[in-house]
Amino acid sequence: MAIESQGTKIEMGTGSGGAETITAIALGNPTILTSPAHARATGDTVNECQVIERTDGSLLLNSRRWHTNTGPGRAIATSSDAGMTWSELSNDPVLIEPRCQASLLRYRPSDAEGLPLVLFSNPADPDNRYKMVVRLSADDGRTWPAWKCLYPGPAAYSCLATLGNGRLGCLYERGAERPYEGIVFASFSLAWVGEGVLDR
Numbered sequence: 001m002a003i004e005s006q007g008t009k010i011e012m013g014t015g016s017g018g019a020e021t022i023t024a025i026a027l028g029n030p031t032i033l034t035s036p037a038h039a040r041a042t043g044d045t046v047n048e049c050q051v052i053e054r055t056d057g058s059l060l061l062n063s064r065r066w067h068t069n070t071g072p073g074r075a076i077a078t079s080s081d082a083g084m085t086w087s088e089l090s091n092d093p094v095l096i097e098p099r100c101q102a103s104l105l106r107y108r109p110s111d112a113e114g115l116p117l118v119l120f121s122n123p124a125d126p127d128n129r130y131k132m133v134v135r136l137s138a139d140d141g142r143t144w145p146a147w148k149c150l151y152p153g154p155a156a157y158s159c160l161a162t163l164g165n166g167r168l169g170c171l172y173e174r175g176a177e178r179p180y181e182g183i184v185f186a187s188f189s190l191a192w193v194g195e196g197v198l199d200r
Helices: 036-042
Strands: 008-012 022-026 046-053 059-065 074-079 090-092 103-106 118-123 130-137 146-162 168-174 182-188
Touching: 046 103, 103 146, 118 146, 118 168, 130 168, 146 182
Parallel strands: none
Antiparallel strands: 008 022, 046 059, 059 074, 074 090, 103 118, 118 130, 130 146, 146 168, 168 182
């Protein structure tokens, strides 16, 4: 299975007033995000990137570590100018990964009232594609205090989505002996994954 999460489109400019309009589209694939600034931010150390817009308008780039990146967790970079420039890559040790695609989803749009909720899914094992988890952040992806395990066995690629009934969904690979034996869909509530954080 080769899946990526929903695309993120960022537009800047004043439109017909004559100012230049800048459009950046990220489809979870680093070959799509091909600006020179993005290349400087990531080099050849990451791939299969995910992007969200934070409530302050900045961008959060969350990437799979490539073989040249030996950090302890997912690779992170931020941009405050719609992707024209990026911070240096850092590694989030909470987001454990065995070098595998992950999914990043903003639950509420950046202009919504309330907590800036972001969800993340991946196989949370440092060495093998095992243990599909979903994590919740209530501060725009800066910390991940809540998580639930969808499946403890072999698991790999995933894709998070919001459903029409307000619940959340995760489409992911899993199997009894290998992670590529089947594709399953799990549906769950925000309250379930946010237990202990959203009910404080």
